[in-house]
Amino acid sequence: MQDIIKSARKLIDKYNSGEPIKIMEVCGSHTMAISRYGLRQILPENIKLISGPGCPVCVTAQNEIDAVISLAGQGITIATFGDLIRVPGNNSSLQEERAKGKDVKVFYSPLDALEYAEANPSKEVVFIGIGFETTIPSVALTIKEAYTKKIKNYSVYCLHKTMPKALEALVINGSDIQGFLLPGHVSAITGSTIYNFLVDKYKIGGVVSGFEAQDILISIIMILKNMENPKIEIQYKRVVREEGNTDAKKLIEEVFEDSDATWRGLGMIEGSGLKIRDLYSEYDAEKKFHIQKPSEQIEINGCRCGDVLMGIISPHQCPLFGKACTPVNPIGPCMVSSEGSCAAYYKYGE
Numbered sequence: 001m002q003d004i005i006k007s008a009r010k011l012i013d014k015y016n017s018g019e020p021i022k023i024m025e026v027c028g029s030h031t032m033a034i035s036r037y038g039l040r041q042i043l044p045e046n047i048k049l050i051s052g053p054g055c056p057v058c059v060t061a062q063n064e065i066d067a068v069i070s071l072a073g074q075g076i077t078i079a080t081f082g083d084l085i086r087v088p089g090n091n092s093s094l095q096e097e098r099a100k101g102k103d104v105k106v107f108y109s110p111l112d113a114l115e116y117a118e119a120n121p122s123k124e125v126v127f128i129g130i131g132f133e134t135t136i137p138s139v140a141l142t143i144k145e146a147y148t149k150k151i152k153n154y155s156v157y158c159l160h161k162t163m164p165k166a167l168e169a170l171v172i173n174g175s176d177i178q179g180f181l182l183p184g185h186v187s188a189i190t191g192s193t194i195y196n197f198l199v200d201k202y203k204i205g206g207v208v209s210g211f212e213a214q215d216i217l218i219s220i221i222m223i224l225k226n227m228e229n230p231k232i233e234i235q236y237k238r239v240v241r242e243e244g245n246t247d248a249k250k251l252i253e254e255v256f257e258d259s260d261a262t263w264r265g266l267g268m269i270e271g272s273g274l275k276i277r278d279l280y281s282e283y284d285a286e287k288k289f290h291i292q293k294p295s296e297q298i299e300i301n302g303c304r305c306g307d308v309l310m311g312i313i314s315p316h317q318c319p320l321f322g323k324a325c326t327p328v329n330p331i332g333p334c335m336v337s338s339e340g341s342c343a344a345y346y347k348y349g350e
């Protein structure tokens with residue numbers, strides 16, 4: 001490892017202009033890997049890696065958490081991925097609601113939630129669809145399967161978000177980013193061409209990176225090397241192709257259509273989310289249960305997750321970091337999620 005770091009540092013020095021450079025790692029898994037390998041510490045002073053909005057739990061807006069909690073209060077079985085249950089809403093969390101007797105179940109896969117619904121026809125099961133293009137195909141599959149098998153007690157509360165418009169919002173909002181470490185898992189589905197607009201419109205390059213220390217270091221070197229003539233490139237070629245996974249993209253397209261979405265910290269971004277197509281509307285929990293999201297997005301007491309997700313501050317610049325807010329007693333989602341920046345900084349001591 002030391003040898004890899006040494007040779008990487010030589011190449012970084014070779015392509016380093018010495019000017020301040022901000023590179024955003026978009027994906028939560030990259031944030032974790034960067035912290036785990038201590039990669040921030042080996043970069044020259046002028047090169048800053050900042051964390052972005054790529055943790056699905058973290059970008060789920062406060063009003064959406066509250067809407068899910070209110071759904072749990074109506075006797076509905078909430079089926080969700082694990083991290084979401086600890087995220088505090090304004091007055092409670094799904095974990096607290098479960099302790100009070102509400103039916104909140106954690107599943108590792110949406111297909112398990114559908115299976116549970118099929119085996120328990122007397123229960124109304126709502127799967128909370130959070131996440132990016134990585135998880136969206138498996139949720140689409142459950143909706144198609146429920147439709148085919150005529151399973152009537154399963155639906156999805158669709159809070160899915162897609163990456164390109166959020167990246168554009170960050171760039172437009174003057175975040176000063178000069179390069180992106182682009183997400184490996186999302187890009188395995190979408191391909192890399194969805195990021196071409198970053199170069200064409202904004203002259204900002206990016207590299208789709210793998211998750212090992214050497215993947216990330218090579219990707220940083222590629223970004224630095226192309227700083228004058230930015231490009232979108234793939235470092236993670238063992239998994240990602242330019243065109244992505246065409247079958248998975250077809251499945252997403254069949255079940256979902258583009259929609260606006262509200263992101264924690266970034267607010268409403270046009271076309272950055274998905275909604276369930278009319279053909280499958282009986283599986284759309286928002287329609288089925290007339291879910292009204294509270295209109296205002298309220299942040300929890302002093303939590304600055306929004307600023308962390310936009311790369312405006314580092315987690316340790318939040319006054320609550322490591323004091324009132326720790327993984328055992330998290331105040332915001334960036335400390336709850338296993339992919340959250342605050343959790344990564346806390347765990348690895350940055």
Ligand code: SF4
Nearest residue numbers: 304305318325332342
């Ligand atoms: Fe929010 Fe806690 Fe992170 Fe501060 S340290 S931004 S309170 S999650």
